[in-house]
């Protein structure tokens with residue numbers, strides 16, 4: 001199991017690492033000034049870094065691949081059954097063993113399995129054993145515009161497409177299985193504004209297989225470590241906070257936006 005490293009909180013000036021912390025804080029501020037149009041031009045010059053905290057928060061991603069099955073039938077001629085493309089049209093497992101097929105990843109899709117106990121050879125349902133069906137060129141009237149129908153040469157019939165003229169066809173019982181990937185993620189923000197984590201991925205720490213539920217084929221939990229640096233600073237006598245989350249600077253409040261509010265902030269957040 002993943003255990004988050006202990007927090008490292010130091011007020012500037014209280015520890016031997018103060019100089020490094022200050023430098024780190026100034027780097028984050030400089031990155032913010034670069035990334036945010038709304039940041040004051042003199043943000044980097046005028047700000048005083050007062051505290052820097054580095055920590056790791058945990059992002060948990062739960063992935064499931066669910067399945068739902070529907071029954072279908074297909075009527076095919078002997079010849080078409082013999083040429084059936086196993087692996088492309090049909091899965092190489094019988095429907096009874098379909099849980100053996102576990103797709104890679106969680107993207108979702110479809111697969112068709114044959115119900116081997118539901119394969120019947122019987123009188124063709126399309127021609128009722130007559131081996132022919134009505135010619136679509138002349139509708140069985142043998143003539144088109146007063147001339148002999150060229151498609152059936154006057155017979156009024158054509159070879160049955162379903163059975164290929166056998167009069168008998170196979171009915172195949174099929175299971176069409178739909179795979180659907182579902183992802184849920186949660187993040188323990190440790191009391192920080194959750195929006196600063198938008199788009200943050202972090203480093204994958206581990207993947208833990210989980211027991212799938214009845215309608216699931218597989219399930220796993222991924223744990224990610226998201227590095228967060230919290231920089232407190234003062235600008236013109238007011239206190240502010242900027243975060244570096246997964247390597248990107250982000251702030252919920254900027255010096256110029258504290259009184260005028262939303263639009264610049266929205267622009268800042270929109271850039272992320």
Ligand SMILES: [Zn+2]
Nearest residue numbers: 135138149152
């Ligand atoms: Zn015809």
Ligand SMILES: [Zn+2]
Nearest residue numbers: 124127160163
């Ligand atoms: Zn037929």
